[in-house]
Amino acid sequence: MAGHASVLSDDSVLSRLDRGLESVERKMAFVSGLGAFALMVLAVISVSGRNLFNEPLRGYVDWIEAAMPLIAIFGISYVQRTGGHIRMDIVVGALKGRPLWLAEFLTTLAILILMVLLVWGTWAHFDRSFDMSKPNWSRDSSIDIGLPIWPAKLVVPVAFSVMCLRLVLQLWGYGRAFLLGLSEPVAVPMVLSAAEQAALEADQVQGHD
Amino acid sequence: TEWNVSVWGKRRAFTEHIHKLADLVSEKTGGEFTMNISYGGLSKNRENLDGISIGAFEMAQFCAGYHADKNRAITVLELPFLGVANLDEEVAVSHAIYAHPAVADEMAQWNAKMLMTSPMPQYNLVGTGEPRDELAEFDGMRVRATGGLGKAFSAVGGVPTSVTSSEAYQAMESGVVDTVAFAQHAHLSFGTINQAAWWTANLNPGTVNCPVVVNIDAYESLSDAEREALDSSVPEAIDYYLSNYGALLQRWDEVLAEKNVTKVMISDEELAKFKDVAGKPIHDAWIAEMSAQGLPAQELYDLVFKTLEDTRAN
Amino acid sequence: MDSIEIGLWVTGGMFLLVVLGMRVAFAAAFAGLVGLIWIFWAKKGYDPEDFTWALTVAVKTAGQVPHGKVSSQALSLIPTFILIGYLAYYAGLTRALFEAAKRWIAWVPGGLAVSTVFATAGFAAVSGASVATAAVFARIAIPEMLKVGYDKRFAAGVVAAGGTLASLIPPSAILVIYAIIVEQDVGKLLLAGFIPGMFSAVIYAGLIIGLALVLPNFGPPVKGFTWKQRFASLPPALPIVAVVVIIIFFVYNPFGGDAWGTPTEGGAIGAFIVFLMAVFRGMRLPELKDALIETAKLSIMIFSIIWGVLIYVRFLGFADLPTAFSDWINSLPYSPMLILICILLGYAVLGMFMDAIGMLLLTLPVVYPAVMALNGGEMVSAADSTFGMSGPMCAVWFGILVVKMAEFCLITPPIGLNCFVVAGVRPDLTVQDVFRGVTPFFIADAVTIALLVAFPAIVLWLPSLA
Numbered sequence: 006m007a008g009h010a011s012v013l014s015d016d017s018v019l020s021r022l023d024r025g026l027e028s029v030e031r032k033m034a035f036v037s038g039l040g041a042f043a044l045m046v047l048a049v050i051s052v053s054g055r056n057l058f059n060e061p062l063r064g065y066v067d068w069i070e071a072a073m074p075l076i077a078i079f080g081i082s083y084v085q086r087t088g089g090h091i092r093m094d095i096v097v098g099a100l101k102g103r104p105l106w107l108a109e110f111l112t113t114l115a116i117l118i119l120m121v122l123l124v125w126g127t128w129a130h131f132d133r134s135f136d137m138s139k140p141n142w143s144r145d146s147s148i149d150i151g152l153p154i155w156p157a158k159l160v161v162p163v164a165f166s167v168m169c170l171r172l173v174l175q176l177w178g179y180g181r182a183f184l185l186g187l188s189e190p191v192a193v194p195m196v197l198s199a200a201e202q203a204a205l206e207a208d209q210v211q212g213h214d
Numbered sequence: 215t216e217w218n219v220s221v222w223g224k225r226r227a228f229t230e231h232i233h234k235l236a237d238l239v240s241e242k243t244g245g246e247f248t249m250n251i252s253y254g255g256l257s258k259n260r261e262n263l264d265g266i267s268i269g270a271f272e273m274a275q276f277c278a279g280y281h282a283d284k285n286r287a288i289t290v291l292e293l294p295f296l297g298v299a300n301l302d303e304e305v306a307v308s309h310a311i312y313a314h315p316a317v318a319d320e321m322a323q324w325n326a327k328m329l330m331t332s333p334m335p336q337y338n339l340v341g342t343g344e345p346r347d348e349l350a351e352f353d354g355m356r357v358r359a360t361g362g363l364g365k366a367f368s369a370v371g372g373v374p375t376s377v378t379s380s381e382a383y384q385a386m387e388s389g390v391v392d393t394v395a396f397a398q399h400a401h402l403s404f405g406t407i408n409q410a411a412w413w414t415a416n417l418n419p420g421t422v423n424c425p426v427v428v429n430i431d432a433y434e435s436l437s438d439a440e441r442e443a444l445d446s447s448v449p450e451a452i453d454y455y456l457s458n459y460g461a462l463l464q465r466w467d468e469v470l471a472e473k474n475v476t477k478v479m480i481s482d483e484e485l486a487k488f489k490d491v492a493g494k495p496i497h498d499a500w501i502a503e504m505s506a507q508g509l510p511a512q513e514l515y516d517l518v519f520k521t522l523e524d525t526r527a528n
Numbered sequence: 529m530d531s532i533e534i535g536l537w538v539t540g541g542m543f544l545l546v547v548l549g550m551r552v553a554f555a556a557a558f559a560g561l562v563g564l565i566w567i568f569w570a571k572k573g574y575d576p577e578d579f580t581w582a583l584t585v586a587v588k589t590a591g592q593v594p595h596g597k598v599s600s601q602a603l604s605l606i607p608t609f610i611l612i613g614y615l616a617y618y619a620g621l622t623r624a625l626f627e628a629a630k631r632w633i634a635w636v637p638g639g640l641a642v643s644t645v646f647a648t649a650g651f652a653a654v655s656g657a658s659v660a661t662a663a664v665f666a667r668i669a670i671p672e673m674l675k676v677g678y679d680k681r682f683a684a685g686v687v688a689a690g691g692t693l694a695s696l697i698p699p700s701a702i703l704v705i706y707a708i709i710v711e712q713d714v715g716k717l718l719l720a721g722f723i724p725g726m727f728s729a730v731i732y733a734g735l736i737i738g739l740a741l742v743l744p745n746f747g748p749p750v751k752g753f754t755w756k757q758r759f760a761s762l763p764p765a766l767p768i769v770a771v772v773v774i775i776i777f778f779v780y781n782p783f784g785g786d787a788w789g790t791p792t793e794g795g796a797i798g799a800f801i802v803f804l805m806a807v808f809r810g811m812r813l814p815e816l817k818d819a820l821i822e823t824a825k826l827s828i829m830i831f832s833i834i835w836g837v838l839i840y841v842r843f844l845g846f847a848d849l850p851t852a853f854s855d856w857i858n859s860l861p862y863s864p865m866l867i868l869i870c871i872l873l874g875y876a877v878l879g880m881f882m883d884a885i886g887m888l889l890l891t892l893p894v895v896y897p898a899v900m901a902l903n904g905g906e907m908v909s910a911a912d913s914t915f916g917m918s919g920p921m922c923a924v925w926f927g928i929l930v931v932k933m934a935e936f937c938l939i940t941p942p943i944g945l946n947c948f949v950v951a952g953v954r955p956d957l958t959v960q961d962v963f964r965g966v967t968p969f970f971i972a973d974a975v976t977i978a979l980l981v982a983f984p985a986i987v988l989w990l991p992s993l994a
């Protein structure tokens with residue numbers, strides 16, 4: 006399981022692009038977190054409105070549904086940057102050096118292909134709900150209070166596009182590491198495998214005892 | 215030819231005409247044309263029209279109220295207090311509206327063609343606590359009702375409250391809502407009847423309209439014999455649906471007695487008052503809004519009442 | 529090739545990608561997308577001219593899933609439950625709980641370890657995630673146990689095992705995920721987890737007391753707290769009680785009146801109370817910002833698996849694989865109980881190599897319908913069923929069983945996540961140490977699971993009241 010990972014940096018163009026993109030990604034992740042906070046506030050307003058003033062929040066469910074893509078997807082690229090998406094690392098954990106960078110390059114390439122296709126697919130999903138000639142530009146609305154749905158749908162291709170940029174940078178990083186045979190490449194998450202982590206900790210203990 | 219059909223939930227009275235249609239079509243074509251009906255496996259219920267538009271499956275059911283902006287023209291059928299008295303009238307009115315060019319145009323934007331309706335009876339209320347049989351008692355009542363129905367209850371001081379249909383039972387139990395508006399089969403399948411102290415037998419505020427559509431390309435690429443088999447089976451499928459739902463409605467009174475639910479009859483006077491505030495003004499607002507968007511709203515609206523008259527004349 | 533064969537190939541391919549180290553969320557989505565393209569193209573007889581059409585339809589079908597599936601009121605419980613956990617840490621609730629547990633129960637044999645188990649159980653009532661619970665208590669409980677002479681491996685094992693309670697005792701992110709996948713009532717499932725969670729805690733405690741009585745030089749009891757000290761330890765831990773009471777009352781009113789709202793609201797109100805508490809205890813904007821970003825990261829990680837797997841599930845819908853699997857399982861000439869036990873053992877094996885959430889999400893779409901069919905169908909009544917419970921109750925029971933299995937896998941080698949986390953927090957412990965220390969708890973968990981299988985009433989009593 007990929008736990009915490011560190012991303013190394015230096016003065017190269019790649020590393021500067023990595024850090025530039027990271028500041029954008031971190032803000033997007035913060036927006037996701039704010040969304041989670043807003044859910045909590047929304048519930049407090051809804052419950053107290055209902056019980057104290059017999060005035061529940063109109064369209065409570067619709068608002069939650071509109072906020073969910075922001076919370077669940079908007080910051081996806083930041084998680085990819087820090088290596089936070091879980092995986093099984095029994096195989097990659099056993100690899101080192103060039104074979105490792107090759108494996109990382111290939112799986113990252115597969116993710117990039119997937120995400121490019123999903124940018125297309127989620128954009129089409131947004132586009133079907135969006136019509137400039139209609140009121141609120143809306144061709145799809147929520148069930149209860151008729152909120153236009155296109156803004157929530159637009160969140161997804163936007164987040165996935167940023168994710169594609171991140172994947173391109175990671176491919177660059179892994180490709181470079183593979184070609185140059187680097188041991189500590191910049192701009193990619195340096196994930197310690199289960200075995201490495203354990204070995205490292207064993208070393209530390211020996212050092213201290 | 216094999217068609218994939220996307221519906222949702224579980225097999226119930228509301229989907230019986232689709233199964234009947236599949237049987238009939240297969241029978242008439244000697245098994246050449248079959249339908250594979252999937253409950254939720256192919257799409258989310260609110261995205262069935264999207265799936266048709268993409269061409270992921272060939273036939274689907276959806277409800278207009280799930281997404282009014284996708285199907286503005288047929289929302290006329292969900293206006294409160296249209297005065298539709300029974301399922302036969304609901305079928306006649308729906309099919310007349312479906313045949314209107316404005317509806318066909320709007321559906322064509324989704325690459326969809328109307329096939330038939332899934333008629334639902336009026337959405338009456340089940341409620342907890344003391345029966346509410348006067349308009350004044352709807353003031354401050356928390357009601358689970360969406361779209362046009364929600365507007366109707368707001369007009370008399372009710373408080374429409376958002377809960378999903380699957381949470382409706384719990385919302386009633388917990389007092390989040392006092393009343394829930396559903397058709398009878400939904401009161402049964404979502405269990406709201408088990409929480410109820412009373413049911414409005416004649417409030418009849420309106421209903422939800424749920425068509426079955428087919429993908430235009432798929433429809434056009436059927437062989438002549440297959441298309442004929444499909445088109446000719448619709449009336450029979452609808453008849454089957456009506457007799458099946460009729461049996462359910464008969465059982466409804468037994469269910470009420472069994473669960474000791476009071477049948478609330480609202481006086482004509484009170485009903486007339488409700489219609490005054492929640493009928494005409496909401497109708498007028500709908501006509502104004504839809505006309506402004508370039509729909510022949512008045513024409514659609516008049517078509518509803520003309521069809522009702524014609525049906526009753528026969 | 530028929531659609532079921534395509535389904536099997538794609539499923540095999542997905543597991544291969546997962547084993548090769550592709551992130552689970554994207555491996556599932558990738559397999560699902562390839563499967564959709566394949567199945568649409570097969571429909572057109574693999575005509576080269578129709579490939580573009582198949583690709584377009586598949587991509588657009590997959591493109592509906594991330595927004596469509598994530599926009600759900602029930603799923604909004606997940607970020608809320610995760611947020612509660614982070615806020616509880618800043619509210620100082622972890623230390624308060626441990627302190628109270630220590631003063632009240634550390635006098636029994638194996639006292640501090642037993643206190644740790646009950647403190648983690650208490651924290652479980654505000655935390656929705658096992659791993660977070662283990663991480664927090666590794667910082668607080670292990671040093672105290674080491675101070676009074678516990679074996680460091682055993683101390684670490686207690687924390688790793690205690691952490692798993694967080695996913696049974698509500699709130700629980702993983703129970704919500706189960707409820708979503710199988711489309712069952714979230715409230716009932718959360719209620720159902722409560723007693724098995726407490727039951728697990730009691731069995732852990734019993735095991736520790738037993739060990740302390742048998743083994744010489746086990747950690748000594750900690751005595752000598754005055755009643756005044758004991759009562760003084762309660763107020764700081766009280767918010768936990770408030771949150772538990774509120775969440776319970778929002779799901780089910782034990783006094784027979786109306787519940788106060790829906791589970792979604794209950795979770796959010798609980799989070800709000802903990803938030804106020806954290807502010808009162810000195811949490812300021814920088815800490816809040818950290819808590820929000822951490823909440824976002826964990827939520828997004830979970831949601832990515834959810835939509836990724838649901839793209840694969842959408843493909844399964846077109847391939848009709850779950851029906852085929854369910855028919856196959858039900859045609860096997862073995863007793864349903866034996867099949868169920870084999871399924872649970874299968875989870876134990878799979879869980880040795882996979883993360884709990886990923887494992888459930890990948891397997892439930894196929895396994896759950898088969899289990900329901902074993903019992904006699906989704907709508908079966910208790911009288912007509914195989915396992916003696918109605919369809920909805922069977923869904924609850926099986927949910928608790930698989931979640932308990934998934935939790936069991938958090939402490940099993942080689943990839944028991946909780947053990948890695950504990951070792952990660954404590955530089956003086958290796959993963960091997962933690963695995964060795966946690967071994968006795970395998971037995972406790974095996975006993976618990978056997979009892980839950982043999983006596984479903986332990987799981988079903990509480991939800992049957994609601």
Ligand code: NA
Nearest residue numbers: 652694697699
């Ligand atoms: Na918990």
Ligand code: NA
Nearest residue numbers: 879937943944
């Ligand atoms: Na494991």
